Amino acid sequence: MVADDHPMCREAAKHALRIADPDLFLVEAATLRDTLDDRMPLDLVILDLRLPDSNGIGSLIDVMRARPGTSILVVSATEDADTERQVAALGGSGFVSKAAPITELVEAVRAILAGRRWFGPGATVQAPEGTDRASRLAALTAAESRVLRAMSDGRLNKQIAFDLGLSEITVKQHVKAILRKLDVFNRTQAVLLFHGTAG
Numbered sequence: 001m002v003a004d005d006h007p008m009c010r011e012a013a014k015h016a017l018r019i020a021d022p023d024l025f026l027v028e029a030a031t032l033r034d035t036l037d038d039r040m041p042l043d044l045v046i047l048d049l050r051l052p053d054s055n056g057i058g059s060l061i062d063v064m065r066a067r068p069g070t071s072i073l074v075v076s077a078t079e080d081a082d083t084e085r086q087v088a089a090l091g092g093s094g095f096v097s098k099a100a101p102i103t104e105l106v107e108a109v110r111a112i113l114a115g116r117r118w119f120g121p122g123a124t125v126q127a128p129e130g131t132d133r134a135s136r137l138a139a140l141t142a143a144e145s146r147v148l149r150a151m152s153d154g155r156l157n158k159q160i161a162f163d164l165g166l167s168e169i170t171v172k173q174h175v176k177a178i179l180r181k182l183d184v185f186n187r188t189q190a191v192l193l194f195h196g197t198a199g
Helices: 007-020 032-037 057-066 081-090 102-113 131-138 142-152 157-164 168-182 187-194
Strands: 044-048 071-076 094-097
Touching (some): 007 102, 044 057, 044 102, 057 071, 057 081, 057 131, 057 142, 071 081, 071 102, 081 094, 081 131, 094 102, 131 168, 142 168, 168 187
């Protein structure tokens, strides 16, 4: 799967995939929701962390949780060493800058499909700033992640309960667990952490 909201980037990634393996069956997604909702078994997801409805590194966690065992190659519009190290630390399969030549993407795809990882030499040397945030977000269950995403949209417990088909008591329990796992004191801090503006 190629998950990117820019048609030109999707075409470039599909071209690289066809070069890497002409027999691959390709599907596309333009949003994180489309990526998560597609239930087709996949060997590889090429994931842009800046999908319109995504939350940066949090979207990697969401896709990994939805597709355990699927290799995920992150593509980024910037050559961000910290993000690359976070992807490596969280168990992503690789990282390629969108500024890299298409030959690098082809090599990365071939390596990952062969069971190897694709990162720069410094990707796993040290824990980057933000890895703690990512690990805390990764500790949330799928249900807690959905509640946190709804909280970040400004939804109240009653609205979240209705939207997710849960009881209000269950939502309150999820919120309590979210605050504990994220090591924050209130909803505002949890949302700021979710958006990456608080550690």
